[in-house]
Amino acid sequence: MNLDDFEHRLGRQPLRELPSAWRAGVLKAALDATDAEDAVGRGTRRDRVGSWWREWLWPSPVAWAGLMAAWVMVAALNFAATERGPRPVIPPAALGSYWSTQQQFMAELLRAPAIDPADVPRGSVRPRSKSPGSSSLKTHAYETVA
Amino acid sequence: MPVRPELERCYDEHAPALFGFLLNFTRNESDTRDVLQEVFRRLAAAPGMLQAARDERALLLRMAHNAAVDAVRRREARQRRADAAAGEMAGVFSPVPEPDERAFRDALDAALGELPPEQRAVVHLKLWEGLTFEAIAAALDIPLNTAASRYRYGLDKLRHRLRPLYDEIR
Numbered sequence A: 001m002n003l004d005d006f007e008h009r010l011g012r013q014p015l016r017e018l019p020s021a022w023r024a025g026v027l028k029a030a031l032d033a034t035d036a037e038d039a040v041g042r043g044t045r046r047d048r049v050g051s052w053w054r055e056w057l058w059p060s061p062v063a064w065a066g067l068m069a070a071w072v073m074v075a076a077l078n079f080a081a082t083e084r085g086p087r088p089v090i091p092p093a094a095l096g097s098y099w100s101t102q103q104q105f106m107a108e109l110l111r112a113p114a115i116d117p118a119d120v121p122r123g124s125v126r127p128r129s130k131s132p133g134s135s136s137l138k139t140h141a142y143e144t145v146a
Numbered sequence B: 001m002p003v004r005p006e007l008e009r010c011y012d013e014h015a016p017a018l019f020g021f022l023l024n025f026t027r028n029e030s031d032t033r034d035v036l037q038e039v040f041r042r043l044a045a046a047p048g049m050l051q052a053a054r055d056e057r058a059l060l061l062r063m064a065h066n067a068a069v070d071a072v073r074r075r076e077a078r079q080r081r082a083d084a085a086a087g088e089m090a091g092v093f094s095p096v097p098e099p100d101e102r103a104f105r106d107a108l109d110a111a112l113g114e115l116p117p118e119q120r121a122v123v124h125l126k127l128w129e130g131l132t133f134e135a136i137a138a139a140l141d142i143p144l145n146t147a148a149s150r151y152r153y154g155l156d157k158l159r160h161r162l163r164p165l166y167d168e169i170r
Helices: A003-011 A022-043 A045-057 A061-083 A092-110 A134-145 B003-026 B029-045 B048-052 B056-082 B099-114 B117-127 B133-140 B144-169
Strands: none
Touching: A003 B117, A003 B144, A022 B003, A022 B029, B003 B029, B003 B056, B003 B117, B029 B048, B029 B056, B048 B056, B056 B117, B056 B133, B099 B117, B099 B144, B117 B133, B117 B144, B133 B144
């Protein structure tokens, strides 16, 4: 049997025709479904915004949770640091006498010549000393001002 | 662009071919209608899809094939659960009064039903749509060699099944 003849014979068999009654139903169903989807879409703008946030945040929830935990820890430590007491406030007017007191105290410790406060430029901020007694000097100053 | 006129044009131009393909693939008229409806629902929801397509027929055949595969799987699952018989097997060909021709068509219809769906799809597109293997491969999203081999195996089975009747009425 010649294959080409057989193929031609098969291909000549007419297929059933599409029922004409289907046209209206198929098109109506397609357009009705689209109208319904449009109505749902218009009413869920908030959902779209919410879904945008979810898409942006959700892919890595562990990373976001870790970042939030780190911020909470930082905030907690900061809060705990301020809990030790109110931050002492040094009146601006007392700053000058404070620094001169510190200089004289340091001079006594180091047996260096005392520095005349008049030689110290106004508004200058001396670098924090790294000498062993510096922290106690601060305490001493707070006690003095308070 | 208004959706409805474009959808109607697309239906009038392509739905008959889609109907033939879907009926042969699903072997079920109800599934054929459901899938056809689904294809046009998707087109109505995304009208830009047609405008962007180089070949509308190929795009629609691909959409129809994908939807038909899902429909067949759902029906087979339902039939397994219900333990029911094949049920509404649909005739694919137009009825004809002449008895020899009718016998051949009935036999061809049954033989096509015995083919695996994927072979049947390729055979249909080759014989009744006249597509090349390249076009068939693109429509069904399969390699070119796969399209050619499925056609060859399917046609061999049909020839084996229909040989006696073909030789008799030739």
